[in-house]
Amino acid sequence: MSGVPVTWSSERARGWLRVPGPRDDKYRRGVLGMRTGSARYPGAAVLGVTAAWRTGVGLLRYAPPREERLPPHGLPSPAAAVLAARPETVIGAGTDGCAAWVIGSGTDPAERGEAERAALVELLGSGSPIVVDAGALDLVAPGAERGADAARDGSLGAGGALRGPAIVTPHAGEFARMWDTTFGSPLPEAWPGRDAPAAEPGSAREAEAETARAEAALRLAARIGATVLLKGSRTLLASPGGTLLACGPATPWLATAGTGDVLAGILGALLAAHADAVREDPELLAPIGATAALLHDAAARRASGCPEDGSAAEGTTAGRPVTALDVAEAIPHACAALAGTAETDPAARAAGKP
Numbered sequence: 001m002s003g004v005p006v007t008w009s010s011e012r013a014r015g016w017l018r019v020p021g022p023r024d025d026k027y028r029r030g031v032l033g034m035r036t037g038s039a040r041y042p043g044a045a046v047l048g049v050t051a052a053w054r055t056g057v058g059l060l061r062y063a064p065p066r067e068e069r070l071p072p073h074g075l076p077s078p079a080a081a082v083l084a085a086r087p088e089t090v091i092g093a094g095t096d097g098c099a100a101w102v103i104g105s106g107t108d109p110a111e112r113g114e115a116e117r118a119a120l121v122e123l124l125g126s127g128s129p130i131v132v133d134a135g136a137l138d139l140v141a142p143g144a145e146r147g148a149d150a151a152r153d154g155s156l157g158a159g160g161a162l163r164g165p166a167i168v169t170p171h172a173g174e175f176a177r178m179w180d181t182t183f184g185s186p187l188p189e190a191w192p193g194r195d196a197p198a199a200e201p202g203s204a205r206e207a208e209a210e211t212a213r214a215e216a217a218l219r220l221a222a223r224i225g226a227t228v229l230l231k232g233s234r235t236l237l238a239s240p241g242g243t244l245l246a247c248g249p250a251t252p253w254l255a256t257a258g259t260g261d262v263l264a265g266i267l268g269a270l271l272a273a274h275a276d277a278v279r280e281d282p283e284l285l286a287p288i289g290a291t292a293a294l295l296h297d298a299a300a301r302r303a304s305g306c307p308e309d310g311s312a313a314e315g316t317t318a319g320r321p322v323t324a325l326d327v328a329e330a331i332p333h334a335c336a337a338l339a340g341t342a343e344t345d346p347a348a349r350a351a352g353k354p
C-alpha cells in the first residue's frame with residue numbers, strides 16, 4: 001500500500017457540493033437520519049444537526065437515543081435540545097426513509113444500554129450509507145478475537161455489525177483504540193505520539209509521521225471494510241480499495257470541543273445527497289469525506305476571519321478563536337464560496353461576518 005496521498009483541493013471538492021435545481025424537492029435533495037447525542041452530551045446532537053442543515057439537506061430526521069437515564073442537572077433531552085435549536089428537524093424517525101445516517105457523536109459506549117446498542121446495530125446492518133463517529137466506533141472495530149470468532153460462525157465480520165457503505169471518523173485517540181481492538185498490536189513506531197516533541201513542518205520526521213498515519217489508516221480501512229477519515233491538523237481519507245486523500249493543514253482554531261460533531265453533520269449531509277452513487281460505489285466515500293473536511297476548514301477559516309486559501313497553516317497567528325457553533329453557522333457561506341454560487345466578500349470576511 002502506498003502512503004502518498006492525493007491532496008484534496010477546492011477544485012476537486014466543488015463537484016461534490018450538490019446545488020439544487022428547479023426539479024428538486026426536499027426528498028430528492030437527500031434525507032438524512034441522525035442518531036447522535038445522549039443525556040450526557042445533548043450539545044453534540046445540536047451541533048451535528050445544525051451543521052447538517054447548514055450544509056443543505058432536504059430533510060433531517062433525528063432519532064432520539066433509547067436511554068434509561070434522565071438528563072442530569074435538569075438538562076433537556078437531546079431531542080428537546082435539537083428541536084429548540086432547529087425546529088425544522090423531524091423528531092422520532094424509524095430507520096425507513098433516510099438515504100444516509102450519522103451515528104455515535106456525543107455518545108459513550110460505556111453508558112450505552114442494550115436497546116440503544118440494538119438500534120445502532122440495526123442501522124449498521126441496514127445497508128444504508130452511514131457515518132460512524134465517536135461512541136459508535138467500537139461497533140465497527142469490535143475486537144480482533146471476537147471478530148474472528150463471529151466471522152467463523154457468520155454472525156460478525158471484521159467490520160463488526162457493518163453491512164453497507166460506511167465512513168468512520170476517529171480522532172487520533174479513537175483511532176488508537178480501534179487499532180488496538182482490531183489488530184491487538186501496537187501502532188506503527190513512527191506514529192506521531194501525543195507526548196513526542198512536534199516535528200518541524202517540512203522535516204523528514206514529519207514526513208515519516210504522515211506516512212505512518214496514512215499507512216495505518218489504509219490498513220484499518222482494508223480490515224474493517226469502511227473508509228477511514230482520520231482527523232487532525234491534516235485529515236486523511238483512506239478507503240478499503242486503497243484510495244488515499246489528504247486535506248489541510250486546517251486552521252488550528254478548529255482544535256476546539258465539538259468541531260468533530262460539526263464535521264460529522266457536514267459529512268452526513270453530503271452523504272445523503274450522494275447516497276445512491278455511494279451505494280453503487282463505496283469508494284466514493286473518500287472524495288465525499290475529503291470534501292466534508294475541506295468545507296469544515298473553509299467554514300472555520302471564515303468564522304475565525306483567517307485566509308481561506310490555506311495560508312494559515314499550523315504555527316501561524318492568523319485568525320481568532322471560534323466555537324464549534326460558529327463553524328456550523330459559517331457553513332452556508334463557505335459552501336457558496338466553494339461551489340462558486342456566491343461572490344466572496346473579503347471586507348465582510350475580515351470583519352468576521354459570513
Ligand SMILES: NC(=O)C1=CN([C@@H]2O[C@H](COP(=O)(O)OP(=O)(O)OC[C@H]3O[C@@H](n4cnc5c(N)ncnc54)[C@H](OP(=O)(O)O)[C@@H]3O)[C@@H](O)[C@H]2O)[C@@H](O)CC1
Nearest residue numbers: 041042043044105106107134135171172173194257258261
Ligand atoms: N458539546 C458536546 O456535547 C460535546 C460532546 N463531545 C463528545 O464527547 C464524547 C467523548 O469524546 P472525546 O474525544 O472528548 O473523548 P474520548 O473519545 O474519550 O477521547 C479522548 C482521549 O483520547 C486521547 N486522544 C489522543 N489523541 C487525541 C486527539 N487528537 N484528540 C482528542 N483526544 C485524543 C486522549 O487520551 P490521552 O492521549 O490524553 O491519554 C483523550 O483523553 C464523544 O461522544 C464526543 O462526540 C465532544 O465532541 C465535545 C463536545
Ligand SMILES: Nc1ncnc2c1ncn2[C@@H]1O[C@H](COP(=O)(O)OP(=O)(O)O)[C@@H](O)[C@H]1O
Nearest residue numbers: 171231232233251252254255257258259260261
Ligand atoms: N491542530 C489542529 N489543527 C487543525 N484542525 C484540528 C487540529 N486538531 C484537531 N483538528 C480538527 O478539529 C476537529 C476535532 O474533532 P474531535 O477531536 O472529534 O472533537 P470533538 O469530539 O470535541 O468534536 C477535527 O475535525 C480535527 O480534524
